[in-house]
Amino acid sequence: MRAAVCAVGRLRAGPEAELIADYLDRFGKTGRSLGLGPAQVLEVEDRKGGGMQAEAALLERAVPAGALLVALDERGAQLSSPEFAAKLAGWRDGGRQDVAFLIGGADGLAEGLRERADFALSFGRMVWPHMLVRVMLAEQLYRAATILAGGPYHRA
Numbered sequence: 001m002r003a004a005v006c007a008v009g010r011l012r013a014g015p016e017a018e019l020i021a022d023y024l025d026r027f028g029k030t031g032r033s034l035g036l037g038p039a040q041v042l043e044v045e046d047r048k049g050g051g052m053q054a055e056a057a058l059l060e061r062a063v064p065a066g067a068l069l070v071a072l073d074e075r076g077a078q079l080s081s082p083e084f085a086a087k088l089a090g091w092r093d094g095g096r097q098d099v100a101f102l103i104g105g106a107d108g109l110a111e112g113l114r115e116r117a118d119f120a121l122s123f124g125r126m127v128w129p130h131m132l133v134r135v136m137l138a139e140q141l142y143r144a145a146t147i148l149a150g151g152p153y154h155r156a
Helices: 015-034 051-062 081-093 111-116 130-149
Strands: 002-008 039-044 068-078 098-103 119-122
Touching: 002 015, 002 051, 002 130, 015 039, 015 130, 039 051, 039 130, 051 111, 068 111, 081 130, 098 130
Parallel strands: 002 039, 002 098, 068 098, 068 119
Antiparallel strands: none
16 A cells, blocks of 8 residues: 655655655665555645635645545544554555555645545644654554564564
């Protein structure tokens, strides 16, 4: 099952971009034998200033056809890492070939896009900068793959 991180905004070169690339590369390598990966980041940018609705339209165009939609939203489900791994495995085992994680801009995701998502995921009740959410998601994808592979990375 391929993973797409569909995000509003362009991430500049720097430590966040390096972390995302590293974790997604690890996810791809660890997940390959598990039927997970590869993962890619698909960035969109609303250059015309259309707000959340324009961002939602750009995100929808970036999503791979037929992908399961996961909205990253503070109102979503708060899962432990093993629960997140089980969720990924369930989607994979259910025949999903693509999953798209949607990360909105500074104002979040438009309500209509959130409602169309198959699942909403939260990294807690705090609001996180959307650039850091990418890093956190990439790390959790890698962690999920190591949990499913029975590797030592996750200790709980």
